[in-house]
Amino acid sequence: MQSFRPNPFTCDPLSRSLEGLRFRIRHFALYRSVPPHKDKTTVGVRFKLVFLVCGQVDFEAGSRRFLMDPGDVLVIPPFIRYTACCTTDREAEYGYVYFDLTDSDMEANFTALLDCALPALYRQVLAAADIEAICRVLRALSPDEPGAHTEARLLLEWITLRVAQSLLRDARSVHTGNNDAGAQLVRQCIEHLRRVPPREFSVAELCEFAHVTQSYLYKCFQREMNCSPQKFLTLYRLKLAERELCDSSATIQDLAEQFGYTSAGAFSQAFKQYFAVSPAAWRLGQRDRIRREDD
Secondary structure (H helix, E strand, C coil): CCCCCCCCCCCCHHHHHHHCCCEEEEEEEEEEECCCCCCEEEECCCEEEEEEEECCEEEEECCEEEEECCCCEEEECCCCEEEEEECCCCCEEEEEEEEEECCHHHHHHHHHHHCCCCCEEECCCCCHHHHHHHHHHHHHCCCCCCCHHHHHHHHHHHHHHHHHHHHHHCHHHEECCCCCHHHHHHHHHHHHHCCCCHHHCCHHHHHHHHCCCHHHHHHHHHHHHCCCHHHHHHHHHHHHHHHHHHHCCCCHHHHHHHCCCCCHHHHHHHHHHHHCCCHHHHHHHHHHHHHHHHC
16 A cells, blocks of 8 residues: 655745735736837836747847847836847747836845846746746736736746746846946945835935936936936836825825925826826726726
């Protein structure tokens, strides 16, 4: 008679790190490009993860340039302007997901886990069978289907697990492009902002923290983030405000004061410039979406 031998799983450090992350999926889809290919230039306010299905795609983000092959995964943090260009005369297809994490601490943990405070490419993370399985689920997934967000979140968590495992096996699997003093400075500034109240954000404060001149800070941000420090601070402040609109019941006036705006009108104008709707309309839309998911 064959005896039963238990094989218990223990919660290892990587599992604990991943279980501490809570993703909010904003969009998850496949994109197919056929010749003649057109360049796509985007600047996002959310994290973006891309995996290549077939073909070859050249991503340029700030001073970084990544040539993706099937099985590669690319993570682009928020507020970075990037251009995607298919480099072959054949069809190309890639999957992509826009997502947030529920608070700044989780963002810091995520970027530390995957070393992606700036754009990062991970070579040959997904096998052909992995890609086939992900694409099969995505093609059948409808955002209106009950449980769709959970299914999309589980896919993202699984891809994130694969990336983290590849880094544990070989840290050289991640390519972050330039890794000079300017890139390190930008990373440090982003980490610093997570610890500073939004109303205190300023270029002068960043210069004081980093012990650099405004002209040098401008040069580093323009090179690494493809935008000025002031524009980055504006986008970062608005992204935090967007999260508060969803998670809190604070008034628009209270949020304006919290995020350093002189009035509710000034806050609403800045928010609408980047999100195309007013803070009040955005909050209403998000609550309607959450209500539909709960139903």
